[in-house]
Amino acid sequence: MRDAYNDQLDAIFDDLAGICRRVQIAVSEATAALMTGDAAIAERVISDDIEIDRARERVEETAFGLLALQQPVAGDLRTVVAALRMVGELERMGDLSVHVAKVARLRVPAIAVPEEIRPTMTRMATVAEDMVSRVCDVITGRDVEAAIALGRADEEMDQLRRTSFSELLSGDWPHGVEAAVDIALLGRYYERIADHAVSIANRVIFVVTGHNPAPAA
Amino acid sequence: MRDAYNDQLDAIFDDLAGICRRVQIAVSEATAALMTGDAAIAERVISDDIEIDRARERVEETAFGLLALQQPVAGDLRTVVAALRMVGELERMGDLSVHVAKVARLRVPAIAVPEEIRPTMTRMATVAEDMVSRVCDVITGRDVEAAIALGRADEEMDQLRRTSFSELLSGDWPHGVEAAVDIALLGRYYERIADHAVSIANRVIFVVTGHNPAPAA
Numbered sequence: 001m002r003d004a005y006n007d008q009l010d011a012i013f014d015d016l017a018g019i020c021r022r023v024q025i026a027v028s029e030a031t032a033a034l035m036t037g038d039a040a041i042a043e044r045v046i047s048d049d050i051e052i053d054r055a056r057e058r059v060e061e062t063a064f065g066l067l068a069l070q071q072p073v074a075g076d077l078r079t080v081v082a083a084l085r086m087v088g089e090l091e092r093m094g095d096l097s098v099h100v101a102k103v104a105r106l107r108v109p110a111i112a113v114p115e116e117i118r119p120t121m122t123r124m125a126t127v128a129e130d131m132v133s134r135v136c137d138v139i140t141g142r143d144v145e146a147a148i149a150l151g152r153a154d155e156e157m158d159q160l161r162r163t164s165f166s167e168l169l170s171g172d173w174p175h176g177v178e179a180a181v182d183i184a185l186l187g188r189y190y191e192r193i194a195d196h197a198v199s200i201a202n203r204v205i206f207v208v209t210g211h212n213p214a215p216a217a
Numbered sequence: 218m219r220d221a222y223n224d225q226l227d228a229i230f231d232d233l234a235g236i237c238r239r240v241q242i243a244v245s246e247a248t249a250a251l252m253t254g255d256a257a258i259a260e261r262v263i264s265d266d267i268e269i270d271r272a273r274e275r276v277e278e279t280a281f282g283l284l285a286l287q288q289p290v291a292g293d294l295r296t297v298v299a300a301l302r303m304v305g306e307l308e309r310m311g312d313l314s315v316h317v318a319k320v321a322r323l324r325v326p327a328i329a330v331p332e333e334i335r336p337t338m339t340r341m342a343t344v345a346e347d348m349v350s351r352v353c354d355v356i357t358g359r360d361v362e363a364a365i366a367l368g369r370a371d372e373e374m375d376q377l378r379r380t381s382f383s384e385l386l387s388g389d390w391p392h393g394v395e396a397a398v399d400i401a402l403l404g405r406y407y408e409r410i411a412d413h414a415v416s417i418a419n420r421v422i423f424v425v426t427g428h429n430p431a432p433a434a
Contacts, residue, residue, distance in 0.1 A: 067298065071288040081284065081301060088302065169395050177390050177397040181382070184398040188405060 005070050012062055012083045013139060019055045019090045020136035026052070026097035027132050027193060031125040033104040034186070035118065037111040045101035052094035059087045078210065082203045086139070089196045093132065096189045096196075103182055112182045114175045117167050121186065124160045127153065128190040131197040138201050144208050147201035151213070157194040161187050222287050229279055229300045230356060236272045236307045237353035237417075243269070243314035244349050244410060248342040250321040251403070252335065254328040262318035269311035276304045295427065299420045303356070306413045310349065313406045313413075320399055329399045331392045334384050338403065341377045344370065345407040348414040355418050361425050364418035368430070374411040378404050 026045050033042035063084050066072060072080055103112050113121045131153055138147045164187050167173070168180050205213045243262050250259035280301050283289060289297055320329050330338045348370055355364045381404050384390075385397050422430045 064294070064298070067284070067294055068290050071290075073285050073288075077281070077285055081281070081298070084298060085302070085305065165398075168398060173394050177394060178386050180394040180397055181385060181401040184401050185405060188402060 005066070005072075008062065008066055008070075009072075009076060009079055012059060012066075012080070013142070015055065015059050015062070016083060016086055016090065017136055017140045019052060019059070019087065020132065020139055022048075022052050022055065023090050023093045023097065024129060024132045024136060026094050027100075027125070027129045030097040030100035030104065031122075031129065033101050034112060034125070035122065037104065037108050039105055039108040042101040042105040042108070046098050046105070049094050049098050052091055056087045056091045059083060063087075075207075075210065079207050082207045086200050086203050089200050093193050093196050096193050099189050100186060103186055107182070112179070112186070114179050114183075117164065117183060120160060120164050120167060121183065124157065124164070124187060124190045127157050127160065128193045128197075131157075131194050135197040135200050138204050142204060142208050144205050147205045148213065150201040151198050154194055154198050157191055161191055222283070222289075225279065225283055225287075226289075226293060226296055229276060229283075229297070230359070232272065232276050232279070233300060233303055233307065234353055234357045236269060236276070236304065237349065237356055239265075239269050239272065240307050240310045240314065241346060241349045241353060243311050244317075244342070244346045247314040247317035247321065248339075248346065250318050251329060251342070252339065254321065254325050256322055256325040259318040259322040259325070263315050263322070266311050266315050269308055273304045273308045276300065280304075292424075292427065296424050299424045303417050303420050306417050310410050310413045313410050316406045317403060320403055324399070329396070329403070331396050331400075334381065334400060337377060337381050337384060338400065341374065341381070341404060341407045344374050344377065345410045345414075348374075348411050352414040352417050355421050359421060359425050361422050364422045365430065367418040368415050371411055371415050374408055378408055 026048065029041050030045045032038065033045060063080050066080050067077075070076075106112070131150060134146060134150050134153070137143065138150065164183060168183055173180060202213050205211070243265065246258050247262045249255065250262060280297050283297050284294075287293075323329070348367060351363060351367050351370070354360065355367065381400060385400055390397060419430050422428070
């Protein structure tokens with residue numbers, strides 16, 4: 001009984017890691033659609049999101065089953081409750097990738113991001129995707145040190161947000177209001193993806209150590 | 218024992234309703250700061266948010282205590298887990314109010330929202346605050362019908378978002394990029410507050426009926 005139970009706990013974390021890899025693909029493909037104006041890739045991100053939603057439902061069912069039937073305590077209880085919250089955040093990161101893809105789709109065959117601001121926006125996308133990749137490893141390895149390091153990566157994202165705003169508001173922005181609104185919202189989506197990665201990393205720290213490292217972003 | 222336990226379950230819902238009322242005040246005051254350019258009100262929203270965060274921590278401690286010590290099953294288990302998720306969403310709504318207040322503060326003594334777009338933005342703020350108020354009642358009364366009705370209120374918010382974008386992108390927007398970016402982000406913050414209200418209402422439906430009415434927004 002006890003073995004099957006620990007297998008189920010491990011299975012939840014494996015499922016979370018699997019969902020995380022799907023999210024990473026969604027972020028990566030949404031960015032590709034955005035930077036190339038490729039409608040087919042944007043559509044794929046949007047339609048594949050249902051797989052992330054379904055995977056979330058499966059994790060929720062497993063977690064509720066464990067809570068109801070096995071009545072875990074202490075560390076195991078923390079793990080199951082944290083898993084329920086982490087899977088909600090992963091689903092949200094998938095939704096944010098869909099938002100990026102929808103901005104891309106709206107501007108096809110044009111590219112939503114004007115050329116001058118592409119280096120900053122590409123870097124934001126890269127930082128976000130890298131943070132997602134790292135949080136997948138944190139989940140897989142229950143790696144507290146990597147989780148702590150991830151919190152610091154968030155600082156580059158904050159700096160990039162400031163840079164993108166100063167580029168928009170420099171006074172000689174020639175691309176009009178529509179492009180500015182796209183950039184502001186896209187920046188917000190990537191920033192939120194990064195925030196969720198940090199928050200999930202903090203939940204892994206809580207699972208492993210029993211303590212919250214810092215308030216969730 | 219059993220009585221104290223049910224008292225604790227009720228107390229969690231009372232705490233959630235109390236946090237919800239704080240969130241409602243935060244939304245209302247953030248909007249007042251935004252529409253009047255009042256720095257003192259904006260500061261109050263920003264500094265009072267710590268109270269929402271602390272109240273969230275207390276609910277989490279109570280909920281974890283219940284899970285660990287009382288090992289609830291079935292409906293009671295649903296209630297505790299739902300409470301953990303609802304309190305996370307309420308905290309997030311507080312954070313979004315802080316974002317609105319920070320936009321207001323950044324433009325003081327000016328007003329971030331240009332006059333022509335104030336009717337639409339005021340209506341978005343009113344819809345958001347109204348939805349928060351209604352979800353507080355849903356929490357207090359475990360009112361499934363009111364929760365279902367709340368899902369429909371979200372449609373007006375979607376419509377208002379579209380209206381605000383068409384006002385921004387009409388081609389004769391005279392207020393420049395900075396105001397447009399403010400409006401786009403403010404619209405996003407109010408929309409997210411409304412989304413969370415619907416999501417919390419759906420969780421109450423789940424607690425009461427055992428079924429999810431629809432995927433959370």
